[in-house]
Amino acid sequence: MTATAHLPNSLMQTLNLTCPIVQAPMAGGATTPELISAVSNFGGLGSLGAGMTAPDTLWQQINSIKSLTNKPFAVNLMVLSESESSTFDSDMPSWLSDFYQQHNIEVNLPSEPAQSFAKQFAVLLDNPVPVASFTFGIISDEQVQALHQCGTKVVGTANHPLEAKAWADIGADAVCMQGVEAGGHRGGWLLQSQADPLGLLTLLSQTRTIVDIPLIASGGIMTGQDIKTVQTAGAELAQMGTAFLTTHESGINATYKQQLLNVATGKRSAQTRLTRLFSGKQARGLVNEYLTKFAKYEQFINNDKSDSKNTLPPYPQLNAMTKPMRAWAGQQQNPEYLSLWAGQGVAQVKAESVAELMERLMGEYRG
Template sequence: MKLLDQLGITYPIIQAPMAGGATTPELIAAVSDFGGLGSLGAGMTAPAALNSQIDMIKTLTERPFMVNLMVLSDQDASTFDTSMPDWLTQYYREHHIKAALPDRPAQSFAEQLQVLYENPVSVVSFTFGIVSIEQVQRLQQLGTCVIGTANHPLEAQAWAEIGADAVCLQGMEAGGHRGGWLPESEADPLGLLTLIGQTRACTDIPLIASGGIMTGQGIRAIQASGAQLAQLGTAFLTTDESGINDIYKQALLDTSLGNRSTETRLTRLFSGKQARGLVNEYLLDFAVFDKKDELPPYPQLNAMTSPMRANAAKNEDAEHLSLWAGQGVTQVRQERAITLLERLVQEL
């Protein structure tokens, strides 16, 4: 069965599950109702809130939608075992920002996953790690399709071996956090078409492609290379239904208007894990510290920089926000999600 039919969608378009409030129920429902696959980025969402959001989406659409979780161990999600970097402490002191840390750096993955056992959805995807074969089978027994995320062919193979229904290949062009977990995926980041080709040569698991795709022509290109569906993130960030704040949204739009540098960069400075975003003052000012061995790991650094990002949002300061964006960012438009979707389908 083709992946399009297995997921119950009409068009080969998945709206990427971007955590942090970007993927509102309204955006998800708009994409799913159109015939694509809307997705909830729930990796940073408390279990009770996740359950409520799933219920809300189910009231807005009867079509399939996806929920995405970040795979974290209990130890990683619950423990601060590194100190805040001196340069970040100094930044908070100089800018009079109270840098109080939460009790734990991230939500409990086990508790989030339990929500999906008790309140099943059509599709679940995972990023930042891999689950067990038992967890895959339990979800599938509930009627849920399971999708893994990979930045390297070895990661895609690992998902195939535990029985995942598909793998989303995330090329180095993609905005936001890289979803892989093996050292190989960090050492030599692969472009999307190269990643598709190398993965296709070692496994026949159905593939979804993500990274820099902004047009129907881009979707056709990845299909010609061996992927069945395309997952688009940055293109949806500037739609009316997107939940990102106006400062972030305007920074993205400014790249398309020639009012801001279009340079993006893979960085660990915001969270401790590689992620691609627009270059701003924060990335430039602290670039010397952007080294894996010198930074607290994810999710600890992510929690440590949260007060800075919250203060930046409050003060409408795009230069200290994490402006996640893929390399296709100059093609964003301010429009309704359905307008974007109609254009993509017309271009197919």
């Protein structure tokens, strides 16, 4: 292990981890209890992506994970206000409506675009977990204290050093620094990081100069050498998402998984792109027909009234609006209209079990 793994009060020691790997909390069904428990039982930190999960289902999933491992694991929630999670106040873009009509896709939007964060958070207080992590925003210091009283460690997500400082100031136990290379949704909330997103190593370097808090590095990490590199740059743990998507225990649909493996075998381009077109919030995924066909609408960002018919509604409203398209694409086994979230290291994915992946990574790390 490197020196950072043995610092006093380090996350490795606090959580009794034996390898410096955090499995990223990917929402949407990717992180099954079986995947999470396999990571934790190996000695890493498995994570449940629960931002889109109903509170009663979240309770059940927590119990399922607890039945499969007695090791630490994390639950991740998306920080949304009650207004954000309950309100549809934007029109569906005309080009999306036209797509649904052209393909005879029935659209029945839910009454609310997202789950209630307050109700999800209450589950963490009533059914405590070892680690709670948060993305898309920041919680209050009172909420941090409430989790600490339950024995839960708190991890924030940041795309900018000032976001990391905000988490440190309210007493978080660690911050996950997510570089521009990372797949899936960007976890920060400040406008500073959106126009000129920072690469992971630059982000770690700049953050280390203003905060003294354990850092978890995320973004393009695919090998044991990558883990050592981010530790040298100031992180203690490495968070990996894309590498776990093609494991046997991953819960993503078969079409999505095959497209990732096609990249690894050269059958599909490894090109990824940050886009708001699926959800209204920046996220990185493989470039497909949907992103190419509707790319011109990226410029119409959240409630830009200059072209109200083409404006991209904010997250989570657009996310709810594109869900029927993604469901249709899944049924049709059509990857060109699925959100194929993936990081810039996607070409290195393999079809293997979690145990095989972890063994390989730690062999490279120790080697």
